[in-house]
Amino acid sequence: xxxxxxxxxxxxxxxxxxxxxxxxxxxxxxxxxxxxxxxxxxxxxxxxxxxxxxxxxxxxxxxxxxxxxxxxxxxxxxxxxxxxxxxxxxxxxxxxxxxxxxx
Amino acid sequence: xxxxxxxxxxxxxxxxxxxxxxxxxxxxxxxxxxxxxxxxxxxxxxxxxxxxxxxxxxxxxxxxxxxxxxxxxxxxxxxxxxxxxxxxxxxxxxxxxxxxxxxxxxxxxxxxxxxxxxxxxxxxxxxxxxxxxxxxxxxxxxxxxxxxxxxxxxxxxxxxxxxxxxxxxxxxxxxxxxxxxxxxxxxxxxxxxxxxxxxxxxxxxxxxxxxxxxxxxxxxxxxxxxx
Numbered sequence: 528x529x530x531x532x533x534x535x536x537x538x539x540x541x542x543x544x545x546x547x548x549x550x551x552x553x554x555x556x557x558x559x560x561x562x563x564x565x566x567x568x569x570x571x572x573x574x575x576x577x578x579x580x581x582x583x584x585x586x587x588x589x590x591x592x593x594x595x596x597x598x599x600x601x602x603x604x605x606x607x608x609x610x611x612x613x614x615x616x617x618x619x620x621x622x623x624x625x626x627x628x629x630x
Numbered sequence: 631x632x633x634x635x636x637x638x639x640x641x642x643x644x645x646x647x648x649x650x651x652x653x654x655x656x657x658x659x660x661x662x663x664x665x666x667x668x669x670x671x672x673x674x675x676x677x678x679x680x681x682x683x684x685x686x687x688x689x690x691x692x693x694x695x696x697x698x699x700x701x702x703x704x705x706x707x708x709x710x711x712x713x714x715x716x717x718x719x720x721x722x723x724x725x726x727x728x729x730x731x732x733x734x735x736x737x738x739x740x741x742x743x744x745x746x747x748x749x750x751x752x753x754x755x756x757x758x759x760x761x762x763x764x765x766x767x768x769x770x771x772x773x774x775x776x777x778x779x780x781x782x783x784x785x786x787x788x789x790x791x792x793x794x795x796x797x798x799x800x801x802x803x804x805x806x807x808x809x810x811x812x813x814x815x816x817x818x819x820x821x822x823x824x825x826x827x828x829x830x831x832x833x834x835x836x837x838x839x840x841x842x843x844x845x846x847x848x849x850x851x852x853x854x855x856x857x
Contacts, residue, residue, distance in 0.1 A: 549672060550679035567703020568680070569657065572672050573711035580715060580845055596675055 534566065534574045535583075536616070539601055539609040542584060546600035548591065549575060575599055583608055649699045650677055656705035661712060662722030669712060673702065721842050724835065728854035745782035749775045773812050780805055784857045792848060795856035799836075802857075806832075 541547060541555040552575075553568045578584045583605035589598040601609070654673060658666035677698045684694035702708070717725070752775030759768030780802055789798050806829070814821045843855055 548675070548679075550676050553676075567701070567707070568676060569653075569673070569702035569705065569708035570711055572669070572676075573708065573715050576712075576715040580847060582847060594675070594678070597672055 533616075534570070535578055536609065536612040537564070538571070538574055538578060538599075539583065539605055539612070542599055542601040543606070543609060546587075546589075546598045548589070548596040548598050552599070578605070649695070650674075653699055653702060653705045657708040657712060659709050660718050660720075661709075662717045662719045664722070665712070665716035665718075668716070677702070715845060717842065717845055721838055721845070724838050725842060725852070725855075729852050742786060745778075746786065749778035749783060751775075752778060769812055773809050776805055777809055785853060789853075789856045792856075798857060 537556050538552055541552045541559075547555065549571055550568075553566075553571050556564055556566070575584065575586075579586060579599075582602060584599045584601055586597050586599050589596050650673075654670055657673070658669050661669065680698035680701055681691075681694045684697045685691060689697060752771050756768045756771035756775055759765070759771060762768075784798070784802075787798065789795050810825055811818055818825075839855060843851065846855070
């Protein structure tokens, strides 16, 4: 399913509970959407870098199973943006549901 | 037989490794050396996790390699997206050269004094010439003084916030327009081709700087990015 434009919000949501590395973020999005939101994983990192440039997430070096990994965590401003995005999405989805329901 | 299987498997692995390398080569095209290294590291980490997961799901190493590379998607699309968020080689070069210039000026007191004294002297001289009735020469010196002031004086101005930087840049553009108007007067339109040719490098630098400002957090901006 095409979910262009919502990937940054989904990344912030995935990071809202705990810091994760890129692969785990991709898996979380796929698992939590029960496979509906399937995307090309190469596009995840540019979105993560953009969020990092905007100060919404920050990265640090970590180790998993003896392998160095780059972990990402959400910042305070990232949480603010996420709660704003959630409210906007609810409003938008309600509006679309109403329109489609009327059709 | 097992040697042959192992050999075939190895060849398959090499092909897929070269698939990943080909993917990475395309995804990192025109990126700066640091950006490319960063992309390679994160994609290789990702690929390794995806490959391990595919193997634990029962795929053979060769199939797992192919699955992991295919999951990354189109390398050209990724390259386009990376170039929007990471420094390209041209941007990294501009950043390096700008830092060198700023350091060269700001670390030498005599050079700093000279670069401030030159435009100030030119402006004083132009004022004196205007008062003496030599308006043509006075105008030329005034324009020269203003240009030198913007070019050399900027690194020494207290511009450390994006708001001040925006004001400075607007003033700079206005000053450039005024300089052009003063030099060519009523023939400005006739000489617009010269303006287009001479201002093009400036526009390119401004455009590149704007792009760099989007890609680097403000806390890491060097002085010349504000200007």
